[in-house]
Amino acid sequence: MIARLMGLDTISPRDLHLLLQEGKASAIDVNSPQSWTQARVPGAVNLDPAAYDTADLPADKNALLVFYCSNPWCRKAPNAARRANSLGYVNVKVMAAGIKGWLAEKLPVETGAGIGSAGERP
Numbered sequence: 001m002i003a004r005l006m007g008l009d010t011i012s013p014r015d016l017h018l019l020l021q022e023g024k025a026s027a028i029d030v031n032s033p034q035s036w037t038q039a040r041v042p043g044a045v046n047l048d049p050a051a052y053d054t055a056d057l058p059a060d061k062n063a064l065l066v067f068y069c070s071n072p073w074c075r076k077a078p079n080a081a082r083r084a085n086s087l088g089y090v091n092v093k094v095m096a097a098g099i100k101g102w103l104a105e106k107l108p109v110e111t112g113a114g115i116g117s118a119g120e121r122p
Contacts, residue, residue: 049080
């Protein structure tokens with residue numbers, strides 16, 4: 001069953017984890033750069049939910065993009081996902097549980113500054 005949030009398909013943390021392990025999805029963290037350095041989905045890039053453009057996303061507009069923010073009540077991820085749809089991306093989902101849900105499932109995380117953070121690039 002596909003769950004929907006604000007008109008968007010959702011994905012569970014566990015399902016996202018499996019897709020990432022298989023190289024079948026891109027995780028996009030739209031939390032603040034400070035939150036991104038504290039804990040993020042491994043391999044996730046950090047983007048400003050309102051200011052990114054197609055240059056920040058995969059060239060393939062059919063690629064699976066999964067946006068997440070902090071928790072199920074945060075609206076940054078759904079808004080950023082709708083922005084991706086408006087840029088022509090057709091396979092967009094939201095991990096509604098956010099990073100809090102990822103942590104609650106005890107899935108692996110990355111921490112610290114890194115190349116994937118728009119606000120923390122060297």
